[in-house]
Amino acid sequence: MTKLLEVEGLAKNFGGLQVSADISMTLNAGDRCALIGPNGAGKTTFVNLVTGVIPPSAGTIRLAGRDITRLPAAERVRLGLIRSFQVARLFKSMTVREHLELAVLQRDRRTFRLFASVGKVAGLADEVAGLLDTMGLTQAAHTAVGSLAYGQQRLLEIALALAMKPKVLILDEPAAGVPHSESQRILDAIDRLPEDLAVLMIEHDMDLVFRFARTIVVLAQGRLLCSGTAKEIVADPRVREVYLGSRADAR
Ligand SMILES: Nc1ncnc2c1ncn2[C@@H]1O[C@H](COP(=O)(O)OP(=O)(O)OP(=O)(O)O)[C@@H](O)[C@H]1O
Numbered sequence: 216m217t218k219l220l221e222v223e224g225l226a227k228n229f230g231g232l233q234v235s236a237d238i239s240m241t242l243n244a245g246d247r248c249a250l251i252g253p254n255g256a257g258k259t260t261f262v263n264l265v266t267g268v269i270p271p272s273a274g275t276i277r278l279a280g281r282d283i284t285r286l287p288a289a290e291r292v293r294l295g296l297i298r299s300f301q302v303a304r305l306f307k308s309m310t311v312r313e314h315l316e317l318a319v320l321q322r323d324r325r326t327f328r329l330f331a332s333v334g335k336v337a338g339l340a341d342e343v344a345g346l347l348d349t350m351g352l353t354q355a356a357h358t359a360v361g362s363l364a365y366g367q368q369r370l371l372e373i374a375l376a377l378a379m380k381p382k383v384l385i386l387d388e389p390a391a392g393v394p395h396s397e398s399q400r401i402l403d404a405i406d407r408l409p410e411d412l413a414v415l416m417i418e419h420d421m422d423l424v425f426r427f428a429r430t431i432v433v434l435a436q437g438r439l440l441c442s443g444t445a446k447e448i449v450a451d452p453r454v455r456e457v458y459l460g461s462r463a464d465a466r
């Protein structure tokens with residue numbers, strides 16, 4: 216198995232407040248891992264540390280064997296550590312296809328050609344068609360982003376992340392705000408992600424977690440409470456106590 220993301224002894228203090236402590240975990244190629252834990256457990260802080268939004272107080276982060284602990288966020292993106300985009304960054308009047316074209320060109324640093332001849336950039340149309348297909352957005356290719364249904368916006372966010380050619384893809388609540396009836400479409404799209412990608416999903420909806428994840432990492436009070444297969448985690452009494460509670464008992 217190819218180790219893609221290796222986190223060792225990661226810690227973060229804000230002043231005197233320790234919000235992350237001694238977190239170690241590994242993601243291998245092909246992993247489908249969910250990061251769960253109660254509100255305030257430190258999930259978002261962990262993602263911010265890994266992606267380089269904030270510097271850690273201690274610990275190391277390696278991507279495909281390379282120490283990235285001190286690399287700036289943009290450099291980590293270039294190396295293939297990608298977090299899904301946020302809705303607020305989308306330009307509302309641009310179409311879905313235009314967004315994806317821009318993302319691919321930006322990745323290859325070819326944006327200067329955008330105004331000249333998008334149609335002539337080798338491979339661009341095929342790559343964008345592939346992204347649309349993977350995310351189930353082909354029908355919406357010519358729709359302005361401002362008119363997209365919320366579920367489709369979330370799919371576009373994942374498509375934009377995918378356009379960066381990730382090795383490790385971090386999805387922060389990919390179905391947030393999407394009606395439960397539509398969340399299956401997002402899961403279906405996630406199922407079609409490239410197999411060798413390592414995917415880490417932060418998610419509160421346990422139905423989604425159990426449908427997506429082969430492994431689960433549980434954070435509580437800034438620490439790793441436990442990790443294992445979905446089956447092991449749901450059966451772990453410590454997890455029931457801090458998080459799953461009556462929900463797991465009801466199963
Ligand atoms: N910049 C900051 N300064 C001080 N404390 C912070 C900062 N960012 C986060 N915290 C604290 O760190 C703890 C973990 O927060 P974090 O947002 O990582 O939790 P979370 O697991 O993502 O929660 P949620 O499920 O609500 O999204 C919280 O107690 C929070 O108040």
Ligand SMILES: [Mg+2]
Nearest residue numbers: 255258259260
């Ligand atoms: Mg959070």
